[in-house]
Amino acid sequence: MSRAEAVAKYHGRKPGTFGLDVPGIQLGLPRGSKTAALTFDACGGPGGAFFDPALITALRDAEAPATLFVNQRWARANRSLAAELAADPLFEIANHGTSHAPLGTAGQMAYGIPGTASVGQAYDEIMGNQRYLQEEFGLTAKFFRSGTAHMDQVGAALCRDLGLVPMNFTVNLDAGATFPASTVAAQVGGLRAGDVGIGHFNRPDSGTAAGVRQGLKTLQDAGVELVRLSQGPARGTQM
16 A cells, blocks of 8 residues: 555544554464564664663573564664574564554553654554565564554554554563663563563663573463464454
8 A cells, every 4th residue: 555545445434542552453472373473663763772682692592583673763773683683583573663653543642752743644654664674684673562562543543554453562671761670570470361461672781681591481480472463463463
């Protein structure tokens, strides 16, 4: 779907509800799934362009697959790292937007961050990064998570029109990399079949890495299998 086609299709459409869990957004893996998924965001921008090597090492040491949602700003600031992660079969790269804006169609705000203010801007937020990931790394992302993970219903529907699953989560692993390691460990260790956890891999000064390492041991003892998102939900599946 082109930008003009998207604008025409949704012209006059009311945004609908706005938030983390609105109709059209997928939260977890399909009903009946016997696996769980870890997802980590890299948001980019001022203060958000760092990299947490200890977290990636913990995942590699445990052979724990994960889906990494990469914002274009972070990828541009960390191109060699992004290429390395994209080449690692343990990880799947997903689309975390172009400017890290909430995906609204009326400028709705989340955590004080203004969202996209029209269908055209929402299209650009999705497709700007989608094209960048394709052109720079040869990747076709299958999943999209907006900045702040907030969307409205038109934004979620637009994602699906563009061939991406708007993907959020069932378990908040690190609360924007603010939880201490003990809390992160409890959140990770508490994942069960069907869950999708969200954390961050761009905050090396947080408790995320240590907590994930500890929580992965708990998951292993519990026999919980982890998968990349594309190994779990079928594209287009809604929960």
